[in-house]
Amino acid sequence: MAKGKLYLIPCLLGGEDTSILPDYNKNLLVEISVFAVENLRSARRFLRSVGYSKNFDTEVLFFEFDKHQSSQQFQQVIAALNNGKNVGIISEAGNPCIADPGFELVAKAHRQKIEVVPLVGPSSILLALIASGFNGQNFCFHGYLPIENTDRNKKLKQIENESLKSGSTQIFMETPYRNQKLFEQILQQFQAETKLCVAADITLPTQYISTQSIAAWKKENVNLHKRYVMFVVGK
Amino acid sequence: MAKGKLYLIPCLLGGEDTSILPDYNKNLLVEISVFAVENLRSARRFLRSVGYSKNFDTEVLFFEFDKHQSSQQFQQVIAALNNGKNVGIISEAGNPCIADPGFELVAKAHRQKIEVVPLVGPSSILLALIASGFNGQNFCFHGYLPIENTDRNKKLKQIENESLKSGSTQIFMETPYRNQKLFEQILQQFQAETKLCVAADITLPTQYISTQSIAAWKKENVNLHKRYVMFVVGK
Known part of the structure; x- marks a missing residue:
């Protein structure tokens, strides 16, 4: 089975104007139902703001990067990727992996030869x-x-x-x-x-x-x- | 008269997929008819690729940053801004002002209290x-x-x-x-x-x-x- 891809999904730096995000990202999100997020509430709010319509309770799996549990969470995310699921990383603001634990997950993905795809967005x-x-x-x-x-x-x-x-x-x-x-x-x-x-x-x-x-x-x-x-x- | 704004307009890193650029940028380009560009041909091609429809010969003014003439070109661009015209900087690939003379124009704009607006795009x-x-x-x-x-x-x-x-x-x-x-x-x-x-x-x-x-x-x-x-x- 082909491995999933790890998408690095930028969100807004604040405000509500989602027209500063590329359509490419919005269209791609439809394909993703597993997310590794810095903060669950803001990730959900972000996804809804760009028109993501999957049911959060029945169709979507969220892994929240808690500083104390990150290692176990990382393993579950890597397992999902190895099982062919695409995964998106969403941080609190702007690009993920700059000032959040996301970069450690990316490092693990590289070690497992999982494809990492950074998406364009505000930095x-x-x-x-x-x-x-x-x-x-x-x-x-x-x-x-x-x-x-x-x-x-x-x-x-x-x-x-x-x-x-x-x-x-x-x-x-x-x-x-x-x-x-x-x-x-x-x-x-x-x-x-x-x-x-x-x-x-x-x-x-x-x-x-x-x-x-x-x-x-x-x-x-x-x-x-x-x-x-x-x-x-x-x- | 209010001064114009200096927009820093990112273009593609190659390829042809303009869906990786935000709609915000595309919509804003309609308002701009003066451009400071690193390369005339690629700037025109880029503008057309994102649906810019103004007539290049009769409706648009281009200033090309030639290494030998940049000082004079800069003065003309600053004059346009001071006269209330919005100006866009477009470089050869990705964000302007990283590896092109655009950053010197931005510096001049700050000295003249002209508003500088960086747009989101691929870096x-x-x-x-x-x-x-x-x-x-x-x-x-x-x-x-x-x-x-x-x-x-x-x-x-x-x-x-x-x-x-x-x-x-x-x-x-x-x-x-x-x-x-x-x-x-x-x-x-x-x-x-x-x-x-x-x-x-x-x-x-x-x-x-x-x-x-x-x-x-x-x-x-x-x-x-x-x-x-x-x-x-x-x-």
Whole structure:
């Protein structure tokens, strides 16, 4: 029997506009009835929003990636794939496998020679990068910064130095409720002439993307509290 | 008068399946009649493929980014934006502003407080990353590797060391006709247990994505000559 395929299914970064997702993905979802998901409720809501009509209770199997049970869940998903079932991975927002346990499942799939199919969709990292106006030929994504103040300031300095030294664009993020504080720390830590792109609420109606020097940012009055933000540093 | 917006318009990575592009982009293109493009012929072909119906000779203005004239072209595009025209940037394949002069135009737009709007579409970097099964929380993209052999081998070693040392996923690429040679060099340079993802022809019918150790790759018979490939190194 042919093995199933493991589809990496992007969802929205927020908001409700599913027209930013390709029809290809929507049409393909009809064929899938096993899902590995980061959060059951948001995965169901996402599937309904793009017109998925299977009965969740009788026709669909969901595996929720709980941090404590992931190993067992992974085994069940791999078994389904080996039994010829297509499986879709859905994370909380945007592309799966960037900041969720999905990547470990993909790694297992490769070891079992199961075909992995990434689908096109919104990536806040990539969209922030291209909209920043910085060099896209060389860039680094650092994920979430350290929470503790001393470590965070050290990391910020390291990111700025890397950008100045190599010309490589540096991207990082924080959880929404800490964004305003992080922004203020960046303004304190970075040199006046360093350039920063703030990309908030990407793909949403409230989208705000601006690239300015730290000196110019200090004169702006921007509120980033509880907004989704990518910070991009570059030349 | 309100300024125009600068839209960053992704196109296909090859092939002809425009269903992998969001309807949102297709619907929005109708509103745009000024384009800054990397290559005139492929931009026109792309626009027609997604149903764009304006007359190219009488209704549309194209600015082609020629390396030698870009500064003058940029000024004309910025003038159009300041005059209230929406402008779309279209590159040769995938997202604009990653490996084309588009990012300099975006930088100019930010300086003039012109709104920059990145649209969702296929990114071979991002798709290769999520399909690799490697850590997506920290990654670096290196663009094209040096052409000269000694420099290239040095860079490969540096990339492998960075991956082993920091656990950060490393992504790089090469022009299609050099890919087979690069692949062979990677097999020579990297340690047997280092893990490599080869992601070829992403989003095309010939798509091939596989993650294996260098030792396992040495036993495979893969032909990457003249194929589009992203190389991803990780844990």
